[in-house]
Amino acid sequence: VAHSDRLSLDDARHLLRRFAFAATPSLAQSLTQLDAAAAFEKVWELSATAPMTLPALSTDSQPAQLQPARSQSAQSQSVPLQPARSLPTLSSDPSAQPSSLPAQPAPLAQPSIAAVRQQWLAHMATGPDALRENLLVFFHDLFGSSTTSVKNALAHADRNVALRRTVMTTVPGVLEEMILNPAMMMQIGMHGHTVDRVSDRPAKLVLDQWTMGAGSYPDALVEEVSRALTGWSVQRADISTADPLALERGPLVASFRAADFDSEPKTLPGSTANFDARTSMRALALHPATAKRISQRLLRHFGVVDDRQVLQGRLERLYSETQGSMHALLAEIATSDAFWAATSRWQLIKSPVHLAIGACRQLGLRSIPLDGLDIWLSRCGQTLFDTPNNGEGGWANQEAWITPSDRLALRYGLHDVLQGGSFSLGFVASPPIRNERAKPSAPAPESAASAIALLDPAPGIDVRSLRDPQRALARVMATPQYQLA
Amino acid sequence: MNAPEEPPMTRVTRRTVLGWTALVPALPNLLIQPARAAGTSAQSYDGNIVVSVRMMGGNDGLNTVVPIRDDRYYKARPTIAIAARETLTLAGGDVGLHPSLAAFHDLMNDGDAGIVQTIGYPKSSRSHLRATQIWETGVLSDPAPDAGWLGRYVDGECNCTQERLTALQLGASPNRSVATHSRTDRAIGSPALLLELNAQHSLDAASSGPDNEAFRQLRDSQSALAETTRQVQRARKGSGSRFAYPQTEFGQALRWTADMIETECPTRAYALSIGSFENDAPSFDTHVDQLPKHQLLYAELAESLHAFARHLGSTKDFRRVLLMTFSDFGRQLPENRTRGTEHGDASVLFYAGGRVRPGLQGRMPDLSTVSDGGLGYNVDFRAVYKDVQTHWLRAVSPDLSLEPFPILREA
Numbered sequence: 001v002a003h004s005d006r007l008s009l010d011d012a013r014h015l016l017r018r019f020a021f022a023a024t025p026s027l028a029q030s031l032t033q034l035d036a037a038a039a040f041e042k043v044w045e046l047s048a049t050a051p052m053t054l055p056a057l058s059t060d061s062q063p064a065q066l067q068p069a070r071s072q073s074a075q076s077q078s079v080p081l082q083p084a085r086s087l088p089t090l091s092s093d094p095s096a097q098p099s100s101l102p103a104q105p106a107p108l109a110q111p112s113i114a115a116v117r118q119q120w121l122a123h124m125a126t127g128p129d130a131l132r133e134n135l136l137v138f139f140h141d142l143f144g145s146s147t148t149s150v151k152n153a154l155a156h157a158d159r160n161v162a163l164r165r166t167v168m169t170t171v172p173g174v175l176e177e178m179i180l181n182p183a184m185m186m187q188i189g190m191h192g193h194t195v196d197r198v199s200d201r202p203a204k205l206v207l208d209q210w211t212m213g214a215g216s217y218p219d220a221l222v223e224e225v226s227r228a229l230t231g232w233s234v235q236r237a238d239i240s241t242a243d244p245l246a247l248e249r250g251p252l253v254a255s256f257r258a259a260d261f262d263s264e265p266k267t268l269p270g271s272t273a274n275f276d277a278r279t280s281m282r283a284l285a286l287h288p289a290t291a292k293r294i295s296q297r298l299l300r301h302f303g304v305v306d307d308r309q310v311l312q313g314r315l316e317r318l319y320s321e322t323q324g325s326m327h328a329l330l331a332e333i334a335t336s337d338a339f340w341a342a343t344s345r346w347q348l349i350k351s352p353v354h355l356a357i358g359a360c361r362q363l364g365l366r367s368i369p370l371d372g373l374d375i376w377l378s379r380c381g382q383t384l385f386d387t388p389n390n391g392e393g394g395w396a397n398q399e400a401w402i403t404p405s406d407r408l409a410l411r412y413g414l415h416d417v418l419q420g421g422s423f424s425l426g427f428v429a430s431p432p433i434r435n436e437r438a439k440p441s442a443p444a445p446e447s448a449a450s451a452i453a454l455l456d457p458a459p460g461i462d463v464r465s466l467r468d469p470q471r472a473l474a475r476v477m478a479t480p481q482y483q484l485a
Numbered sequence: 486m487n488a489p490e491e492p493p494m495t496r497v498t499r500r501t502v503l504g505w506t507a508l509v510p511a512l513p514n515l516l517i518q519p520a521r522a523a524g525t526s527a528q529s530y531d532g533n534i535v536v537s538v539r540m541m542g543g544n545d546g547l548n549t550v551v552p553i554r555d556d557r558y559y560k561a562r563p564t565i566a567i568a569a570r571e572t573l574t575l576a577g578g579d580v581g582l583h584p585s586l587a588a589f590h591d592l593m594n595d596g597d598a599g600i601v602q603t604i605g606y607p608k609s610s611r612s613h614l615r616a617t618q619i620w621e622t623g624v625l626s627d628p629a630p631d632a633g634w635l636g637r638y639v640d641g642e643c644n645c646t647q648e649r650l651t652a653l654q655l656g657a658s659p660n661r662s663v664a665t666h667s668r669t670d671r672a673i674g675s676p677a678l679l680l681e682l683n684a685q686h687s688l689d690a691a692s693s694g695p696d697n698e699a700f701r702q703l704r705d706s707q708s709a710l711a712e713t714t715r716q717v718q719r720a721r722k723g724s725g726s727r728f729a730y731p732q733t734e735f736g737q738a739l740r741w742t743a744d745m746i747e748t749e750c751p752t753r754a755y756a757l758s759i760g761s762f763e764n765d766a767p768s769f770d771t772h773v774d775q776l777p778k779h780q781l782l783y784a785e786l787a788e789s790l791h792a793f794a795r796h797l798g799s800t801k802d803f804r805r806v807l808l809m810t811f812s813d814f815g816r817q818l819p820e821n822r823t824r825g826t827e828h829g830d831a832s833v834l835f836y837a838g839g840r841v842r843p844g845l846q847g848r849m850p851d852l853s854t855v856s857d858g859g860l861g862y863n864v865d866f867r868a869v870y871k872d873v874q875t876h877w878l879r880a881v882s883p884d885l886s887l888e889p890f891p892i893l894r895e896a
């Protein structure tokens with residue numbers, strides 16, 4: 001596809017598989033007759049202009065009633081994606097601490113982490129902003145996260161709110177937001193990271209996973225960044241308490257105390273100054289090693305084969321020129337020869353999230369069996385908010401999803417799960433997992449050929465093998481071809 | 486009324502699945518042949534076997550084999566040092582074993598296990614990814630080869646076009662020591678999940694598809710399902726359930742391994758992991774609160790290995806098994822300010838088997854020569870690998886050049 005060529009239906013599907021979880025028939029059709037740049041802009045705008053509205057979070061005082069935001073019943077419950085509280089203050093005045101807050105917590109409705117995961121899944125599966133949600137997955141993959149390190153579900157939800165505000169801006173913008181995000185601060189160990197209690201851990205995680213990458217920086221930089229990250233802690237926004245367990249519930253804010261901050265100069269690549277958390281993050285985010293690493297990860301995430309690293313080189317330069325503009329980087333990918341080359345097509349093995357969310361969107365499900373889907377994803381190795389930290393961060397991608405047991409779950413479970421059905425979970429102590437409120441109704445295809453057309457698998461499926469149209473969707477979803485994007 | 490934050494039934498990961506499925510009393514009895522009776526097919530194997538265990542995260546050798554007479558250790562670790570009186574006695578008296586390794590200590594006393602002290606390699610890496618690559622491949626050059634040190638043996642010494650399942654990974658966490666260039670290695674993930682799902686569905690043959698590596702991998706994985714499942718089904722006839730394996734991912738993966746060995750699975754090299762960068766269990770990357778993490782992990786390791794030894798001892802298979810661990814790196818001598826330790830260099834290697842040199846091997850670390858907090862190595866791990874390649878696997882063309890460092894009792 002040359003830059004000025006109009007996209008065929010196959011081209012449009014290729015673009016959507018990579019950027020929007022899956023090709024849905026109507027959206028794919030709407031991209032035909034556009035050139036690659038215009039088609040990308042349309043996909044971008046769909047997310048950039050979409051209202052950031054999520055289905056309401058169920059809490060422990062309110063049973064799960066997650067419905068997609070666009071459904072009529074959910075509108076009244078939907079919550080805008082505005083910051084729940086004011087952003088953390090940079091004040092160095094200790095009185096800025098929430099000391100005037102009450103010592104006793106007010107009755108607090110607290111969601112479970114499962115509810116937050118399911119809220120995200122529901123929005124990914126049904127919201128109009130597929131690219132934005134795809135970028136959330138990208139950054140979760142980059143950072144690594146843990147519901148063991150961060151037990152506060154609200155904090156995880158707030159982190160996603162912050163990510164949604166920033167993932168379509170610039171990479172440094174995302175990183176600056178995240179470094180003072182309470183969930184991420186607790187994740188990397190910045191909470192209580194003071195001038196007289198410095199650990200390498202926050203700096204190493206920031207350097208290894210968020211920015212330059214392991215092996216791309218001198219050891220001495222760890223200490224400098226560690227010192228820059230001092231001074232901040234996480235506190236409850238609604239009460240004044242020193243009880244660390246209180247941080248496992250309720251709204252959290254980042255709080256700065258000058259006495260805890262190492263105010264001596266720090267030497268980061270290129271300059272020596274009194275860097276703090278935000279300024280050090282910006283400096284690291286703009287380093288060429290970060291540009292290289294983010295470019296590599298974007299190419300991996302969007303499944304572009306770039307053996308000669310031509311596109312990667314262009315992305316690195318563009319990153320530098322645009323200060324990490326996500327729009328510029330993604331537009332460059334979407335209009336590159338490498339992206340459209342035959343070698344880049346059908347060679348990306350979908351992650352379980354991409355597989356499942358793509359299927360939901362293709363089937364047009366408006367009501368998702370979220371409990372079952374959540375568990376199925378975990379069984380396939382991808383638990384949202386629990387991205388492994390393997391030293392570099394992230395799910396291992398591609399062939400790492402392929403083990404015989406995972407393959408079985410992938411092949412045989414997905415359709416049943418999406419139907420709210422009888423996918424066994426293999427342990428007898430628990431009741432069947434069903435969301436009785438969710439009654440999905442995937443359309444039964446009229447023929448095997450229409451099932452293939454709807455699901456857009458890679459070529460090679462023999463239509464004659466799909467004798468029963470009622471099971472055609474399940475069988476196509478179980479093929480290796482459907483696991484490819 | 487407040488609901489629990491995380492209802493157990495919705496908190497399923499691959500790690501917990503293993504534990505739960507182990508509680509299922511009886512899965513359908515599918516296509517299972519009597520273990521030994523069926524073990525004489527071309528798919529059986531009764532030669533020497535290596536089990537590689539990755540201790541994920543970088544194990545602190547100093548709190549494993551504790552230098553109890555060295556004040557420098559206690560001065561450097563005011564809050565996390567293991568008191569001499571708490572350690573388990575080891576020969577010589579200068580070092581003691583971490584108390585949570587009691588079951589492993591028993592194995593050492595029985596002559597079935599040992600530890601190589603201060604093991605490492607020149608210019609060691611403190612990056613998890615890079616260091617793990619080095620240990621898995623036995624090669625220091627960068628980029629690392631795509632095959633692990635055991636996988637290369639499988640590639641070079643086994644008749645891989647005829648034999649299947651010569652190299653297996655079990656569990657959710659990767660250990661690529663058995664990764665082969667020929668792609669004949671198999672990653673099972675969870676054997677229990679494999680059985681459970683396969684019990685409900687028949688297998689389809691993969692049809693044609695795109696001419697690329699991704700599709701070939703998916704198709705190969707699909708075709709491998711049948712043979713892998715058959716072997717796992719056969720392993721259910723093993724006697725592992727009679728032994729006290731911990732109900733953890735590693736404990737149960739080791740039980741499956743032993744059951745496969747008992748039922749004469751053709752596998753020569755197994756790869757497992759203990760500790761996790763996923764979030765339901767601690768890892769050996771103990772930057773924070775090292776002591777409780779070690780208590781859990783060392784007990785899990787020791788009790789698993791003890792059950793493994795007893796299990797395979799009862800079936801007379803322990804003589805043909807060598808289990809050995811590795812970890813990314815050791816930790817630095819000084820403790821940090823969060824009751825943990827930072828990435829270091831040399832560490833320890835555990836091993837067990839029916840024909841090993843028992844006890845401590847190598848010299849204890851010299852704490853006067855730490856470099857940037859890390860311990861220098863006395864034994865190059867590649868020399869241990871060479872011993873295994875040469876004297877255990879009897880590789881015709883061992884590809885590591887160092888003089889072997891002996892951990893085997895019999896050549």
